[in-house]
Amino acid sequence: MAEINTARALDGLQRGWPVRITAGDNTLTLMAAETAFAAIPGATQTMLISAARAATLKIINQRDAATAHAPVMISLPKAATAQYAMAIANPASDMRFPMKGPFYAAPLPSQSASEAAMELARHAGILPAFLVLDNGYNVPELNCINAADVAAYADAHQLVIAAQAHLPVSVDSKAEIIAFRSAADHREHIALVVGNRDASPPLVRLHSECLTGDILGSLKCDCGPQLDAALTSISGAQWGILLYLRQEGRAIGLINKLRAYQLQDQGFDTVEANNRLGFATDARDFGVAAQMLKLLGAEQIRLLTNNPDKVARLEENGVTIAERLALITPDNPHNKRYLDTKRDRTGHIL
Numbered sequence: 001m002a003e004i005n006t007a008r009a010l011d012g013l014q015r016g017w018p019v020r021i022t023a024g025d026n027t028l029t030l031m032a033a034e035t036a037f038a039a040i041p042g043a044t045q046t047m048l049i050s051a052a053r054a055a056t057l058k059i060i061n062q063r064d065a066a067t068a069h070a071p072v073m074i075s076l077p078k079a080a081t082a083q084y085a086m087a088i089a090n091p092a093s094d095m096r097f098p099m100k101g102p103f104y105a106a107p108l109p110s111q112s113a114s115e116a117a118m119e120l121a122r123h124a125g126i127l128p129a130f131l132v133l134d135n136g137y138n139v140p141e142l143n144c145i146n147a148a149d150v151a152a153y154a155d156a157h158q159l160v161i162a163a164q165a166h167l168p169v170s171v172d173s174k175a176e177i178i179a180f181r182s183a184a185d186h187r188e189h190i191a192l193v194v195g196n197r198d199a200s201p202p203l204v205r206l207h208s209e210c211l212t213g214d215i216l217g218s219l220k221c222d223c224g225p226q227l228d229a230a231l232t233s234i235s236g237a238q239w240g241i242l243l244y245l246r247q248e249g250r251a252i253g254l255i256n257k258l259r260a261y262q263l264q265d266q267g268f269d270t271v272e273a274n275n276r277l278g279f280a281t282d283a284r285d286f287g288v289a290a291q292m293l294k295l296l297g298a299e300q301i302r303l304l305t306n307n308p309d310k311v312a313r314l315e316e317n318g319v320t321i322a323e324r325l326a327l328i329t330p331d332n333p334h335n336k337r338y339l340d341t342k343r344d345r346t347g348h349i350l
Helices: 002-015 051-056 082-089 111-124 147-153 211-215 223-235 254-265 270-276 286-295 308-316 336-345
Strands: 019-023 026-032 046-050 071-075 129-133 144-146 159-166 176-182 185-195 203-208 239-245 300-304 320-325
Touching: 002 019, 002 026, 002 111, 002 144, 002 147, 019 111, 019 147, 026 111, 046 051, 046 082, 046 111, 051 071, 051 270, 071 111, 082 129, 111 129, 111 147, 144 147, 159 286, 176 286, 185 223, 185 286, 203 223, 203 286, 211 223, 223 239, 223 300, 239 286, 254 270, 270 336, 286 308, 300 308, 308 320
Parallel strands: 019 144, 203 239, 203 300, 300 320
Antiparallel strands: 019 026, 026 129, 046 071, 046 129, 159 176, 176 185, 185 239
């Protein structure tokens, strides 16, 4: 039931509905600041935000924000509106709404429920910022969950092969596409199998979805060129697999990725932008990729990646990396800083 309860809560938050989280004897009733389109309901006087956002608003010291998405409770002015709450929530709007505060930290009514709320925001692809409602506020029973449900949700992504078909592509007219589904995740992940399968380790590329780079040809990242280069490399091997993971923006979602772009335009690098939004530097779940490979019978692979952390996280999930191969693409004036940040701050070998 954990995945069902959490999925209902995620749907509620995305639609602007209240959610009640229980942890032991403590209860926290919340509404996502991002989707509170109408006036703030009731006599809301507090918000739950991330430690990273609290540090930016000078509520806590940066050194106290050991984890960017740790929860912090703040008091709101009595005349706060939904627009004002969103200006507090979204760091990308600070240049448009510079005059906010002063704010003061308030005690967390429940550490566990507050941490669960931060995780719900990540799964829902919304900013980690919530209006805290009175616990007497009317919340549909379907939107009442336990903090333990949220903790169990990440472990509930058991994939199955949902469909597969022959798909002629430019690099292989006999390629096969395979779609994977999980009861706990609305996103379908895809594998493209190229070449003639045999007992040798396939050449594998894990590619995280990037609508702006893969589809629109964005020059801000290297995603589109890497996708093309990976398919070319795989087609030259005996056989290989492209895993297309639906984890946009290192799993912060498309809208939050665009907010990160706004912050980059203000001078922050990609790591700083993600953290400033209240998310981890990289929130992707490579356990999903490991499950896909196992279902394809590919537990020993040759991996196309510049990211040593990707190697380590696949191996932690039971995939043997027989060989790591670099995937270097040319930079351009728009993505050079992005690539430098990958090299200098996240350990990519470039």
